[in-house]
Amino acid sequence: MTITIGFDIYGTLINPYGVITKLAEYTNQSAEFSRIWRDKQLEYTFRRGLMRRYENFTVCTRNALDYTDSLLNTSLDDDAKQALMDAYRVLPAFDDVVESLKVSKDAGFRLFGFSNGLQSAVEGLLENAGINDYFEGVVSVDDVQTFKPSPEVYHYFLKSSGAVAENAWLVSSNPFDVIGAVNFGMKAAWLQRAHNVVFDPWGIEPTIRIKSLMELSDLIS
Numbered sequence: 001m002t003i004t005i006g007f008d009i010y011g012t013l014i015n016p017y018g019v020i021t022k023l024a025e026y027t028n029q030s031a032e033f034s035r036i037w038r039d040k041q042l043e044y045t046f047r048r049g050l051m052r053r054y055e056n057f058t059v060c061t062r063n064a065l066d067y068t069d070s071l072l073n074t075s076l077d078d079d080a081k082q083a084l085m086d087a088y089r090v091l092p093a094f095d096d097v098v099e100s101l102k103v104s105k106d107a108g109f110r111l112f113g114f115s116n117g118l119q120s121a122v123e124g125l126l127e128n129a130g131i132n133d134y135f136e137g138v139v140s141v142d143d144v145q146t147f148k149p150s151p152e153v154y155h156y157f158l159k160s161s162g163a164v165a166e167n168a169w170l171v172s173s174n175p176f177d178v179i180g181a182v183n184f185g186m187k188a189a190w191l192q193r194a195h196n197v198v199f200d201p202w203g204i205e206p207t208i209r210i211k212s213l214m215e216l217s218d219l220i221s
């Protein structure tokens with residue numbers, strides 16, 4: 001049976017820290033601002049999922065932006081915040097993405113975007129990065145009104161893609177996402193994008209570990 005791969009978007013294919021350039025127009029703390037913004041964004045998705053008080057990823061991103069602005073006393077006005085939210089829609093792909101997707105597509109794998117983000121936002125990112133045509137579609141958690149790593153999300157991915165767990169892979173740089181997929185019964189590749197990132201010691205391991213997407217197609221089966 002054909003292998004189906006769901007690629008996480010933010011942090012895996014698309015660099016969420018690409019917003020640093022825009023942030024530098026407003027603060028000399030751009031790297032720290034970006035890190036806190038991203039961490040808080042993810043925290044808000046976890047908390048909303050647990051509380052069953054769903055708001056979409058864009059709302060979580062804006063809430064996290066407001067939090068970071070307050071924490072760092074950057075005093076961003078509404079226009080600056082909107083410009084930063086707009087920058088989030090045109091983030092760049094990582095350097096290994098285009099070639100690795102081509103290799104995976106040529107190998108006969110079915111490729112899907114699989115994200116906490118809204119479908120329209122993800123499709124826009126993929127289009128802007130010039131990689132939209134490699135994917136059969138985008139599966140968004142918005143359709144089930146919760147976030148990764150809820151089992152509902154991975155079940156929905158299989159249903160939407162028409163895949164079965166034993167032939168379905170998740171590729172993600174986020175350990176919580178990898179653990180969620182493996183816990184559900186899928187296979188998962190953890191992409192270690194930074195040497196100092198540690199995988200969570202939960203006793204649930206990724207099927208494979210890679211340091212570049214270029215390693216992927218030779219290792220999955």
